[in-house]
Amino acid sequence: MPTQPLDGIDRRILVALQGNARLTLQELAALVGLSPSPCARRVRLMEEAGIIAGYAALVDQARVGLPISVFASIKLERQREEDLDRFAQAVRRWPEVADCYLMTGQRDYLMRIVVQDIEAYERFLKDKLTRLDGVASIESSFALGQIKRSHILPLV
Structure with missing residues (x-):
């Protein structure tokens, strides 16, 4: 469109x-x-026209008990369309995943996972991400601080 x-x-x-x-x-x-x-x-x-996709409240993740952001780079065993679709469908069901992008380069996906603590991330990994068929590797990085996060696009 x-x-x-x-x-x-x-x-x-x-x-x-x-x-x-x-x-x-x-x-x-x-x-x-x-x-x-x-x-x-x-x-x-x-x-x-879908230019305005919706309206939402911006919630401070730390103040609602979710202070940890983990960035996970995911590599799939294969990059066939059905594998990519299966991964995307699973990710959409997981509330811990705040953002997920299909990427170019060494890894297939980059996700931002929001959790209350390291133990919650470990449960997410063990109960969800590592159980998904087709995941070859996961590389996690914990954010130490947030320098900038914006939902405002540079339109002017």
């Missing part, structure tokens, strides 16, 4: 919503220099 072209007003709307998705329509319209009705139409069109 082709993406609709974004003009400057659309980009300003997206920047404003990325910064605060709880803006009222009146506040958003004022920020981007439109009246509420055309602003609402633009937002609706971007939602329908």
Whole structure:
């Protein structure tokens, strides 16, 4: 599905919503220099086109008892489509996996796993990841700190 072209007003709307998705329509319209009705139409069109994929609250993982981020590089035994699909389907079911990317290079996947402690990561490995057919190797790295994490795309 082709993406609709974004003009400057659309980009300003997206920047404003990325910064605060709880803006009222009146506040958003004022920020981007439109009246509420055309602003609402633009937002609706971007939602329908999938440009705005949804709205969510950003939760601080440490404050909810999940302070550990582990980055795991996964290599599969084979990179056939059915193996890649099976892996992706399993990962989507695991709530500990916050992010997962199919990669180029030495490894097939890079995942960010969020857990409460090292023991929880060990359980995740033993009960889920290592039991999945087709996993050849797993390389884990524990994040010591977070320097930057952003959900805001550089649209301007």
